[in-house]
Amino acid sequence: MSPESATAVEKNLQMRLWRGDAEGGEFTEYNIPAQEGEVVLDVVHRIQAEEAPDLAVRWNCKAGKCGSCSAEINGRPALMCMTRMSTLNIEEPITVSPMRGFPIIRDLVTDVSFNYAVARRVPAFQPPKLAEGEVFRMQQVDVDRSQEFRKCIECFLCQNVCHVIRDHEDNKESFAGPRFFARLAELEMHPLDTLDRRRLTSEQFGLGLCNITKCCTEVCPEGIHITDNAIIPLKERVVDARYDPVAWLGRKITGKPDPTPAAVAARFAPETLAQQQEARSAGRIGTHPETSGAGTSR
Amino acid sequence: MTIVDPAKSNMSVTAVQIGKQRGGPPLTQVLRKDRWWLQPALIVFGLSLFGIYATWAAFRNGHYYAGPGLAGGGRDYLSPFYSPCLADVCNSQGQYTGWGPIFGTWWAISPALLILIFPLGFRMTCYYYRKSYYRSFWLSPPACAVPDAGSATPNGKRKRYTGETRFPLLIQNIHRYFWYAAVAFAGILTWDAYASFRFVGGYGMGLGSLIFVVNAALIWSYTLGCHSCRHLCGGGINKLSAHASRLWLWKNIASKLNARHQLFAWLSLIWIAFADFYVYLVSSGMIHDPRFF
Numbered sequence: 001m002s003p004e005s006a007t008a009v010e011k012n013l014q015m016r017l018w019r020g021d022a023e024g025g026e027f028t029e030y031n032i033p034a035q036e037g038e039v040v041l042d043v044v045h046r047i048q049a050e051e052a053p054d055l056a057v058r059w060n061c062k063a064g065k066c067g068s069c070s071a072e073i074n075g076r077p078a079l080m081c082m083t084r085m086s087t088l089n090i091e092e093p094i095t096v097s098p099m100r101g102f103p104i105i106r107d108l109v110t111d112v113s114f115n116y117a118v119a120r121r122v123p124a125f126q127p128p129k130l131a132e133g134e135v136f137r138m139q140q141v142d143v144d145r146s147q148e149f150r151k152c153i154e155c156f157l158c159q160n161v162c163h164v165i166r167d168h169e170d171n172k173e174s175f176a177g178p179r180f181f182a183r184l185a186e187l188e189m190h191p192l193d194t195l196d197r198r199r200l201t202s203e204q205f206g207l208g209l210c211n212i213t214k215c216c217t218e219v220c221p222e223g224i225h226i227t228d229n230a231i232i233p234l235k236e237r238v239v240d241a242r243y244d245p246v247a248w249l250g251r252k253i254t255g256k257p258d259p260t261p262a263a264v265a266a267r268f269a270p271e272t273l274a275q276q277q278e279a280r281s282a283g284r285i286g287t288h289p290e291t292s293g294a295g296t297s298r
Numbered sequence: 299m300t301i302v303d304p305a306k307s308n309m310s311v312t313a314v315q316i317g318k319q320r321g322g323p324p325l326t327q328v329l330r331k332d333r334w335w336l337q338p339a340l341i342v343f344g345l346s347l348f349g350i351y352a353t354w355a356a357f358r359n360g361h362y363y364a365g366p367g368l369a370g371g372g373r374d375y376l377s378p379f380y381s382p383c384l385a386d387v388c389n390s391q392g393q394y395t396g397w398g399p400i401f402g403t404w405w406a407i408s409p410a411l412l413i414l415i416f417p418l419g420f421r422m423t424c425y426y427y428r429k430s431y432y433r434s435f436w437l438s439p440p441a442c443a444v445p446d447a448g449s450a451t452p453n454g455k456r457k458r459y460t461g462e463t464r465f466p467l468l469i470q471n472i473h474r475y476f477w478y479a480a481v482a483f484a485g486i487l488t489w490d491a492y493a494s495f496r497f498v499g500g501y502g503m504g505l506g507s508l509i510f511v512v513n514a515a516l517i518w519s520y521t522l523g524c525h526s527c528r529h530l531c532g533g534g535i536n537k538l539s540a541h542a543s544r545l546w547l548w549k550n551i552a553s554k555l556n557a558r559h560q561l562f563a564w565l566s567l568i569w570i571a572f573a574d575f576y577v578y579l580v581s582s583g584m585i586h587d588p589r590f591f
Contacts, residue, residue: 018321018322018323020321022318022319023319025321025322027323072322072329072443074329074330074331074332075328075329075330075331075443076330076332076442076443077442077443089331092331095329097321097322097323097329098321098322099321099322100320100321100322100323100325100443101320102320102321103315103318103319103320103321104319104320104321104322105321108321109321110320110321111315111318113315114314114315117314117315118314139537139539141538141539141545141549142536142537142538142539161442161443163438163439163445163446164459164461166325166443166446167325167439167445167446167449167456167459168446168449168456168458168459169316169317170316170458171459172314172316173314173316188536189536190536191536191537191539193536206461206463208461208462208463208468209459209460209461209462209463210461210462211428211429211432211438211461211462211467212425212428212429212432213429213432213433213438213439213442214429215439215442215443218442219442228525228556228557232425232525233525233528233529233533233534235471236474236525236526236529236533236534237529237534238471239471239473239474240534242471243471243472244471244474276314280314280315280316
């Protein structure tokens with residue numbers, strides 16, 4: 001090893017990791033020698049191996065494909081395994097906190113079950129009825145748009161950064177979040193799907209709450225253009241279905257069916273919003289701080 | 299299609315859990331170390347500057363047409379803020395051809411106040427500008443992972459955030475109608491660009507002609523890259539392969555320009571103010587428009 005690189009290796013990192021659980025927590029600083037070619041997850045693993053064996057961190061592939069190691073590095077939502085230490089200023093302390101949009105489990109691990117609850121309300125692909133011997137045929141150009149959204153690794157960084165739920169906890173029930181708008185757009189644009197989810201997207205998934213500030217697109221590690229290619233096209237489709245009088249007149253003249261009511265489309269999903277609301281109000285799952293006085297929301 | 303009825307299936311019902319303790323420090327604590335405030339600050343500066351200029355230009359109600367009677371050589375330059383020419387001034391200065399004034403001399407207030415409703419409405423409801431002013435003026439949020447200040451109240455409690463679901467922001471859904479008007483205005487500005495090549499005694503080209511051509515090109519680039527345009531071209535169709543011409547428009551025009559929508563939003567905004575100011579300078583005799591041929 002040359003003297004220059006030895007100097008570089010000897011530089012110490014000041015890593016400030018969030019330690020705590022639902023009872024509270026704080027940043028704990030760890031000083032650890034820098035090593036070349038590392039990503040943030042490597043450093044966190046070295047801290048875990050050498051200084052804090054009880055540190056909780058969720059990870060899996062270390063290749064930006066599993067979406068497990070989502071966190072906030074110097075306050076910016078990112079995957080720890082895809083953030084190179086060389087992109088950070090190591091002269092200053094580097095903070096690593098859990099995703100602040102979700103409930104804490106421990107240290108850097110959060111409970112992302114909110115997303116699974118929303119996922120169960122999304123009606124899946126509804127194929128057309130095929131005649132005897134008929135097969136599905138699609139042109140590549142027709143599935144290009146949907147395939148962009150299939151790149152999603154469900155890291156939920158977009159869900160975490162979206163201020164509609166990050167800063168307004170009470171919207172979690174009525175707002176699906178960017179990841180699920182991408183899923184809904186994928187289904188809506190599918191050339192063979194037969195279900196109209198436009199009113200459902202607007203009325204039960206809260207598309208109108210999105211004020212298109214593009215943070216979801218900024219943090220997406222897969223580079224999916226969530227706002228431009230999913231959310232805004234969905235908003236335009238909702239305008240067709242709900243607000244545009246010319247589109248309404250066009251449907252009347254051409255005899256095209258009216259947009260499917262939200263409640264009808266919702267029945268094609270494993271669960272409906274009403275069922276989930278009922279489950280919570282019955283006290284079976286979770287509690288709401290405003291009604292029970294339990295828990296705190298930041 | 300099959301309908302899943304959870305009541306009859308073995309699936310358990312899940313629910314969104316609300317109000318549980320979040321991880322990390324309180325959200326009011328900004329952990330970002332980069333200059334996240336720079337972009338909203340620049341947008342406030344840029345849009346405010348344009349707002350001040352546009353207000354002055356709209357109420358100016360004069361020196362917006364450099365016509366054939368111009369001292370030092372006639373031109374046919376009409377400020378984009380005052381186009382189409384509604385007032386008598388274009389005729390009184392001897393406009394070459396065209397429609398003449400739509401309003402007569404009885405119209406006293408600035409025509410720009412009527413005209414600017416349409417481009418203003420188009421830009422106010424534009425998806426890019428919405429992002430800009432929601433972030434920069436409403437601080438909702440000012441930057442990603444920075445707390446939303448837009449719904450904070452002095453007593454520390456938060457107003458309910460309703461986004462674009464209620465009046466007045468529900469009106470943003472009108473955007474496509476402003477786009478229809480924007481296409482008409484882009485056509486009018488294209489005519490103005492053509493007219494800028496008309497000189498006394500025949501066709502020619504001045505610096506103003508160049509400014510008007512660039513203005514029309516930027517306005518078209520912004521208008522055709524609009525998200526509503528993209529939807530109307532073909533974005534609303536699921537089987538694009540069955541609509542060859544709309545697929546071409548969607549893929550090669552609307553989507554490509556849409557990818558640069560922010561760039562064209564700013565360039566066209568700056569250039570249209572510059573074009574107006576240039577006409578003002580020429581019309582008021584402060585500068586002489588150089589003629590190339």
